[in-house]
Amino acid sequence: MHELSLCNAIREVVGRAAAGRPVDTVHLRVGKFRQVVPETLCYCWELVTATSPLAGSTLAIDHVDISLRCAACTAETTPQGPLALVCTTCGSGDVSILTGEEFLVTSLELKES
Amino acid sequence: MGRFHRHDDGTVHEHEHEHEHDDKHGDHSAYETGPERIMVLERIFDENDRAAENNRSQLDAHAVVGVNLMSSPGAGKTALLERTLAHFDGRRRVGVVEGDIETSIDADRLAGYGAQISLLNTGDGFGGECHLDAPMVAKALVDLDLAALDLLLVENVGNLVCPAEFEVGTHVSAMVYAITEGEEKPLKYPVMFRSVDVVLVNKMDLLPHLDFDMALFEANLARVNPKAKVIRVSARTGEGVDAWFAWLEAQSACT
Numbered sequence: 001m002h003e004l005s006l007c008n009a010i011r012e013v014v015g016r017a018a019a020g021r022p023v024d025t026v027h028l029r030v031g032k033f034r035q036v037v038p039e040t041l042c043y044c045w046e047l048v049t050a051t052s053p054l055a056g057s058t059l060a061i062d063h064v065d066i067s068l069r070c071a072a073c074t075a076e077t078t079p080q081g082p083l084a085l086v087c088t089t090c091g092s093g094d095v096s097i098l099t100g101e102e103f104l105v106t107s108l109e110l111k112e113s
Numbered sequence: 114m115g116r117f118h119r120h121d122d123g124t125v126h127e128h129e130h131e132h133e134h135d136d137k138h139g140d141h142s143a144y145e146t147g148p149e150r151i152m153v154l155e156r157i158f159d160e161n162d163r164a165a166e167n168n169r170s171q172l173d174a175h176a177v178v179g180v181n182l183m184s185s186p187g188a189g190k191t192a193l194l195e196r197t198l199a200h201f202d203g204r205r206r207v208g209v210v211e212g213d214i215e216t217s218i219d220a221d222r223l224a225g226y227g228a229q230i231s232l233l234n235t236g237d238g239f240g241g242e243c244h245l246d247a248p249m250v251a252k253a254l255v256d257l258d259l260a261a262l263d264l265l266l267v268e269n270v271g272n273l274v275c276p277a278e279f280e281v282g283t284h285v286s287a288m289v290y291a292i293t294e295g296e297e298k299p300l301k302y303p304v305m306f307r308s309v310d311v312v313l314v315n316k317m318d319l320l321p322h323l324d325f326d327m328a329l330f331e332a333n334l335a336r337v338n339p340k341a342k343v344i345r346v347s348a349r350t351g352e353g354v355d356a357w358f359a360w361l362e363a364q365s366a367c368t
Contacts, residue, residue, distance in 0.1 A: 104156045105153045
């Protein structure tokens, strides 16, 4: 399962950054190109943290839309529908991805002690 | 908006403000402390990517070309590898990192062709990892004599999603795609199809029995990865595999 692997990677980053401090919320920035199902990611987070100091913490996901720059007509567009990597202005497939590939832990909110 | 300060251990924290910023806004010493926030801004794949870079350096140090071979389960990676090892036996020194969730069935199939094989069972996770990552491949490299290799083929776990996300530290990526999988998969799994340099369209011997539309598949592939090279093969009959061997030879010549 894709989300399970991702949660394991997230746990590594969060564990290092928290350094033993109690975490309440993990803020993520996730591009839509990452094919992450938010509900599944949150469920997997419960699984991978269940027996760890991060148990009870939750994920807050900030989604980033896909935006493309067209090499043919230089337009910057956001494709409708997740699949087409095609410029919506001129139809060219020669596009570079500007946003939508993000996958980072942005911040942690700690539990109030 | 928050307020940052740096602790002795180097971590930077932000404290939430409990008031708006458009009014006059004097001394901050009296701001209300909400939950403490730690700024992280770390890419989740950073650690994996560092390990991948390290793997690639090791291959470079021994002039070994690494190829990450991916596909869905049953597309024919192992059958193609068998042909590939048989072809290069005595011509090129080939190593294989074999990723498999639980068994050594694939590694057993590949024995006897003169290649070094390192088996990575990934069954330790929740029901088995669905991909190889760079730290796993680093462990497999320890079992291989890189100085005695020209080419390293990494057979990833059969899956069209996870392997595309985790770089393993090879130089190029190839994908085996069976025509029994239909024409639309590049659109459903764009991350995978975008991540590869070459797509081996396999099971071409079945074409007369299927409704597979090659032109539509290639058009779909071009929508997500216009640069991918397409090689039509049948791992079963051997049709077209010479073009794959030539492609591998060309990669070796490039480095």
